[in-house]
Amino acid sequence: MAYDLSAANETLLEFERLVREGKTAPWSGNLKVGVDLGTANIVVAVVDEENRPVAGMTTPSRVVRDGIVVDYMGAVSAVTRMKRELEERLGCTLERAATAIPPGILAGNVRCIANVIEGAGFEVSNVIDEPTAAATVLGIDSGAVVDVGGGTTGISVLKDGAVEFTGDEPTGGTHMTLVLAGFHHCTTDEAEEMKKDPKQESNVFPVVRPVVEKMASIVSRYLRSHPTDAIYVVGGACCFTQFESVFEKNIGIPTYKPEVPLLVTPLGIAMNA
Numbered sequence: 001m002a003y004d005l006s007a008a009n010e011t012l013l014e015f016e017r018l019v020r021e022g023k024t025a026p027w028s029g030n031l032k033v034g035v036d037l038g039t040a041n042i043v044v045a046v047v048d049e050e051n052r053p054v055a056g057m058t059t060p061s062r063v064v065r066d067g068i069v070v071d072y073m074g075a076v077s078a079v080t081r082m083k084r085e086l087e088e089r090l091g092c093t094l095e096r097a098a099t100a101i102p103p104g105i106l107a108g109n110v111r112c113i114a115n116v117i118e119g120a121g122f123e124v125s126n127v128i129d130e131p132t133a134a135a136t137v138l139g140i141d142s143g144a145v146v147d148v149g150g151g152t153t154g155i156s157v158l159k160d161g162a163v164e165f166t167g168d169e170p171t172g173g174t175h176m177t178l179v180l181a182g183f184h185h186c187t188t189d190e191a192e193e194m195k196k197d198p199k200q201e202s203n204v205f206p207v208v209r210p211v212v213e214k215m216a217s218i219v220s221r222y223l224r225s226h227p228t229d230a231i232y233v234v235g236g237a238c239c240f241t242q243f244e245s246v247f248e249k250n251i252g253i254p255t256y257k258p259e260v261p262l263l264v265t266p267l268g269i270a271m272n273a
Contacts, residue, residue, distance in 0.1 A: 005138060005139075005256065005258050007139065008137055008138045008139055008258055008259075009258055009259040011051075011052070011053060011137065011267070012137065012258055012259045012260045012263055012264065012267065013259055013260060014052075014053050015045065015053035015056055015260070015263055015267050016259075016260045016263055018053055018054070018055055018056055019043075019056040019057060019058055019263065022057075022089070023055070023089075024054055024055040024089050024090055025052065025053060025054050025055070027048040027052070027054045028048065028049075029048060029049040030048075030049055031046050031047070031048060031054060031090070031092070031094065032046070032047050032048070032049070032051075032098075032270050032271065032273035033045070033046050033094050033096065033097035033098070033122070033270055033273055034046075034047075034097065034098050034099070034100070034133075034266055034267070034268070034269030034270030034271070034272070034273055035079055035097050035098070035099045035117055035120075035122070035266075035269065036099070036100060036130075036265055036266035036269055037061075037063065037064045037069070037075060037079075037099065037113055037116060038061070038064065038149055038150055038236070039062075039064055039065060039149055039150025039151040039152075039172065039173070039174060040060065040061070040062075040149075040150040040173060040174075040192075040236060041058050041059065041060055041061055041150075041236065041262070042058070042059050042061045042063070042075070042078050042079060042082065043056065043057070043058045043262075043263065043266035044056060044057050044058075044079070044082045044083065044086060044097075044266070045263075045266040045267045045269065045270035046086060046090070046094070046270060047267070047270045047271055047273075051270075051271045053267065054090070055086055055089055055090060056086075056263070056266070056267075057082045057085060057086060058262075058263075058266075059078055059081075059082060061074075061075070061078055063075035063078065064113075064151075065151055065174075068109050068112075069109070069112045069113060069116060072112070072115070072116065072119075075116045075119075076116055076119035076120050079116060079117065079119075079120035079122075080119075080120040080121060083120055083121060083122065094122070095122065095123060096122060096123045096124075096125040096273065097117055097122040097123075097124065097125060097273060098124070098125050098126035098127070098128060098269050098270065098272055098273035099113055099114065099116075099117050099124065099126075099127055099128075099269060100127065100128050100129065100130045100133050100265060100268075100269045101113060101127060101128075101129060101130065102129075102130055102147075102149070102151075102152045102154045102168040103129045103130070103131065103154050103155070103156065103166035103167055103168040110127060113127070114127060125273050126272055126273055128268075128269060128272050129154070129156055129163070129166050130147045130149070130154050130265050131145040131146065131147040131154050131155055131156035131166065131234075131265075132145070132156045132158075132163055132166070132268075133265050133268030133269045133271075133272055134147055134156075134232070134234045134264045134265045134268050135156060135158055135232075135268070136268040136271045136272055137258075137264050137265075137267050137268040137271065138232055138234075138258060138264070140158060140232060141158060141160060141161040142158055142159055142160060142161075142228070142229070142230075143157075143158060143228050143229065143230040143231065143232055144156070144157045144158075144219065144222075144223060144226075144228045144230070144231045144232070144253075145158070145231075145232050145234065146215075146219055146231060146232065146233045146234070146235075146238075146247075147234050147235045147265055148172060148173070148215060148233060148234070148235035148236075148237040148238040148243075149172045149173065149235045149236070149237060150172050150173040150174050150236065150237065151170060151172045151173075151174050152168050152169060152170050152171070152172050153168065153169055153171050153172055153215045153218050153219070154166070154167070154168040155167050155168070155218075155219055155222055157222070157223070157226040157228055159228075164226060165222065165225075165226040167222045169218045171211065171214050171215055171218060172215075172235075172237050173195070173235075173236060173237030175211050175214075176195055176208040176211045176212075176237060177191045177192045177195055178191075179207060179208055179210070179211055180194060180195055180204060180207055180208060183207045195208070201240060201241065204240075205240050205242055208240075209242075209246060212240075212243060212246045212247070213246060213250055215247075216246060216247045216250035216251050217250065219231065219247070219251060220250065220251045223251065223253070228253065229253070229254070230253065230254050230255075230256065231247060231248075231251065231253050231254070231255040231256070232255075232256050232257070232258070233247060233255060233256070233257050233261065234257070234258065234261045234264035234265060235261055235262065235264070235265065236261065236262040238257060238261050239261055239262065243257065244256065244257045
């Protein structure tokens with residue numbers, strides 16, 4: 001049986017409002033910071049000791065590909081800039097931050113991601129798997145959390161509050177963009193803008209549906225040996241309105257998507273800082 005996501009959705013919508021409006025919420029005590037180095041976006045989230053959203057920023061980025069930092073100086077520069085702007089909004093110094101990784105990446109890549117956070121002036125307080133971070137926001141202690149990012153589809157299977165399994169494969173939003181660009185004979189930048197435009201979803205989704213079905217097959221294969229009763233999808237690449245119904249049809253397990261799926265993992269990273 002699925003968890004009631006209403007509390008998580010309320011928190012996510014408040015965080016999305018703070019990010020969109022560039023505002024801060026009142027807080028007391030210490031602040032916790034999470035930095036999500038995504039394939040398509042970098043997101044910095046700030047929460048208070050009660051895990052309530054306080055501030056956040058997002059910026060488009062191509063500094064990471066499939067969990068690997070491909071532009072170290074660009075990543076450091078972007079995070080440094082976002083850190084400075086958030087500190088100006090908040091009127092305080094942000095000293096420590098957590099970050100996240102796709103499940104199963106090599107230790108050297110984990111170190112490189114941590115180096116970016118340190119290079120931007122943070123002390124790294126924690127490094128967590130992306131789907132596990134998302135589970136914190138959703139309040140899930142059992143079920144499969146699938147993080148569909150720009151470069152990868154990651155999964156964490158939880159049982160009674162413990163992570164039983166994590167896995168990750170390189171199929172994500174970037175693959176949707178490539179399929180769309182090939183279909184329309186346009187550039188990847190044009191295809192990316194088309195993909196992100198909600199008004200074009202009725203034309204875009206039928207083209208990228210095979211990629212979503214491939215993601216579902218990845219998850220289905222993992223779940224054969226780690227069965228669960230519910231799937232929760234997060235990440236920017238699952239924003240299509242029909243995404244969860246395709247998963248449910250192909251996997252045969254009830255699938256749920258929270259509000260603002262792009263911001264679930266960044267918020268969860270901050271909560272685990």
